[in-house]
Amino acid sequence: MHPTGTRRAVPSPWWVAIVCGMASYLDAAAIVSSGTALVLYQHSIGITEGQIGLLSAALTLSIAIGALSGGRLGDRYGRRAVFLATMGMILLGAILLVLAPGFSLLLVGMILVGLGSGADLPVSLASISEAASDHNRGRLVGFSQILWFAGIIGANVFGIIAGGRGQLGGQIMFAHIGLVALAVLIARVSIPESATWAQADHERTAGAATLRARSTDLRDVLRRRTLLVPFLALIGFYTLTNIGANTGGQFGTYIGVNVVGISVSAQSLLGIVMLGVGMLGALVFMRIVDTRWRMTCYLIGAVLLAGSYLIPVVLGFGLVPWIALSFFNAVGGAFAFEAIMKVWSQESFPTLLRSSVQGAVIAVARVVAAGVALVTPALMHTPGLAYGLIALVVAVGLVCGWAGFRRPRFDAFAEEAREVPEGPESVAEHTPDAAPPAQFSPTTPYAPTER
Numbered sequence: 001m002h003p004t005g006t007r008r009a010v011p012s013p014w015w016v017a018i019v020c021g022m023a024s025y026l027d028a029a030a031i032v033s034s035g036t037a038l039v040l041y042q043h044s045i046g047i048t049e050g051q052i053g054l055l056s057a058a059l060t061l062s063i064a065i066g067a068l069s070g071g072r073l074g075d076r077y078g079r080r081a082v083f084l085a086t087m088g089m090i091l092l093g094a095i096l097l098v099l100a101p102g103f104s105l106l107l108v109g110m111i112l113v114g115l116g117s118g119a120d121l122p123v124s125l126a127s128i129s130e131a132a133s134d135h136n137r138g139r140l141v142g143f144s145q146i147l148w149f150a151g152i153i154g155a156n157v158f159g160i161i162a163g164g165r166g167q168l169g170g171q172i173m174f175a176h177i178g179l180v181a182l183a184v185l186i187a188r189v190s191i192p193e194s195a196t197w198a199q200a201d202h203e204r205t206a207g208a209a210t211l212r213a214r215s216t217d218l219r220d221v222l223r224r225r226t227l228l229v230p231f232l233a234l235i236g237f238y239t240l241t242n243i244g245a246n247t248g249g250q251f252g253t254y255i256g257v258n259v260v261g262i263s264v265s266a267q268s269l270l271g272i273v274m275l276g277v278g279m280l281g282a283l284v285f286m287r288i289v290d291t292r293w294r295m296t297c298y299l300i301g302a303v304l305l306a307g308s309y310l311i312p313v314v315l316g317f318g319l320v321p322w323i324a325l326s327f328f329n330a331v332g333g334a335f336a337f338e339a340i341m342k343v344w345s346q347e348s349f350p351t352l353l354r355s356s357v358q359g360a361v362i363a364v365a366r367v368v369a370a371g372v373a374l375v376t377p378a379l380m381h382t383p384g385l386a387y388g389l390i391a392l393v394v395a396v397g398l399v400c401g402w403a404g405f406r407r408p409r410f411d412a413f414a415e416e417a418r419e420v421p422e423g424p425e426s427v428a429e430h431t432p433d434a435a436p437p438a439q440f441s442p443t444t445p446y447a448p449t450e451r
Contacts, residue, residue: 011191013140016131019187020083020124021144026090027063028118028151029177031249034110036057036159037097037170041106051084055110057370062114064366070119071262071359075310075352077215078201079127080193082119087185089116094178098171113177118366122358129346129354130196134413138343145339146283154180156272197417198352212416215350221357225389226297226410230348230358233404237342239365240397244309244390245337246328246369251376259383260322270323272328281334289343295406301335302398304328309391313384336398344405350412 038052047055066086074082093112100106125141132140158176162169201211214220221227256267288297308328315321345358379386 008134011131012132013128013133016191017128017140017143018147019184019191020127021082021147022184023086023117023124024148025151025154026177026180026184026337027121028148029155029180030090030117031059032152032155032175033158033173035154036163037173039168040163040166042174044170045100045102047106048102051106055103055106055334058107058235059110059114060370062111062367063118063369064363066115066118066181067121067359067362067366068118068229069359070115071220071355071357071362072121073119074123074126074355074359075197078193079123079130079197079355080188082123082190083127084185085121086116086120087181087188089113090120091178091181091185094174094181095296097174098178109174113305116181118362119359121362125342125346125358126197126355127191127194129413130194131349132164135290137346137413138294138337139286141342141346142282142289142339142341145285145334148338149282152275153272196351200416204352209371210416210417213352213414216352217279218353218356218360218432221353223229223384224445227349227353230344230404231361231408233359233400234341234345234348235364236400237404238338238361239399240393241369241398242365242369243372243406244305244329244394245333246373247376247390253381254377255317255383256322259317259380262319263323274326277327277330281331282339285339289340293342294401295336298340298405299336299402301332301337302402303332305332305336306391306395306398308332309394310386313387313391317383335405336401340401344401345359346411347411351416354412357379386441 032055036054038047041047042049042052049378070082070086089112093109093114093116096105096109096112100109128140128144129137154176155173158173162172166173201248203210204216205212215224221231223246252271253264253267256262256270257264262270286298288294305328308325311325311328312318312321315324342358342363345361348353349357376386379389
């Protein structure tokens with residue numbers, strides 16, 4: 001027992017899932033809010049269309065850089081230190097976006113928000129998965145997708161409220177991000193360091209001959225087939241399926257108005273309805289992800305997701321095919337897109353690589369999506385060809401996911417739970433004054449901390 005006899009209470013895994021999962025809320029809210037708020041700033045503080053493009057690109061690129069660097073920092077220095085720092089970064093960036101008188105400070109604020117939200121995603125998801133048990137890990141990680149939808153809805157609600165208020169409206173939308181970040185930062189103070197990470201770092205420092213102590217660098221992924229196969233599968237799956245999702249997210253209104261021929265308000269209403277469909281799908285995903293039906297539902301979702309892009313190719317870009325595309329896309333994506341990627345990336349890699357790998361996957365996908373977005377408007381001059389190509393690209397990504405995860409493979413949590421430090425470089429021999437191993441059991445979500 002600790003000398004003081006007092007330890008911080010272990011928080012509920014659901015509390016961790018909510019507080020850490022808010023990274024997904026802020027990621028979605030920042031992207032959606034910036035699209036509206038910058039337009040409001042354009043007509044009030046005088047930024048140009050070119051500057052809006054630069055600010056949007058800075059946000060996307062910063063999220064990618066943040067995911068790559070934040071994931072690595074979370075594996076090297078701990079989950080808690082990083083997810084507190086990143087939330088502070090988002091808060092500071094949001095304050096600058098509210099107070100900025102012109103382009104320069106807007107750019108700094110956008111970079112800070114992007115870096116913070118990108119870095120927060122892989123670290124927070126690792127925190128959730130390490131707080132969970134084998135019976136609810138997929139469900140808790142999947143819950144972050146519900147919060148992602150909530151972020152889109154929250155940003156849209158504030159857009160409706162503030163849309164006619166000029167500069168004040170933009171400030172209200174960015175203030176919403178800052179206030180949520182502040183609330184999350186305060187809530188995260190109650191969450192101690194992950195015991196799973198603490199044990200892994202303890203063994204790494206002592207030179208223990210365990211899987212988690214030996215697997216600490218992305219180069220280890222390239223050297224071991226059990227890690228390389230899921231890594232490549234995740235890169236292929238998420239990067240290619242994200243091209244379809246990013247096209248719908250960034251250009252859905254453009255296509256709906258200029259190709260399908262509906263109004264902006266009608267497209268917005270369709271988007272809100274399909275958000276509801278997606279949230280219902282995410283709830284069902286939470287129910288099945290920890291059961292034997294996971295891959296069956298993935299296969300059904302994959303067929304619906306890839307097939308949805310072919311509907312207007314076959315039936316034409318009319319209202320009914322466009323609604324059908326949106327519906328089947330939302331349903332299929334619930335089971336065969338981002339939520340399952342998050343679960344696979346948590347289960348497939350040792351503790352000190354977990355957030356690094358997911359950060360790398362997110363970074364690659366965001367950069368590729370940004371590059372494709374540069375040519376998307378030109379491709380829409382022949383929408384049938386464009387959507388046929390999207391269907392093909394998404395299908396290839398879905399095959400990558402099926403090939404990589406259709407059979408039970410290496411389960412990092414199960415493997416680490418079976419391990420005990422052994423040999424001449426054991427933890428006990430190198431650190432005789434270290435806390436007893438029972439305090440850092442892989443089945444105990446958090447490391448005890450003195451008050």
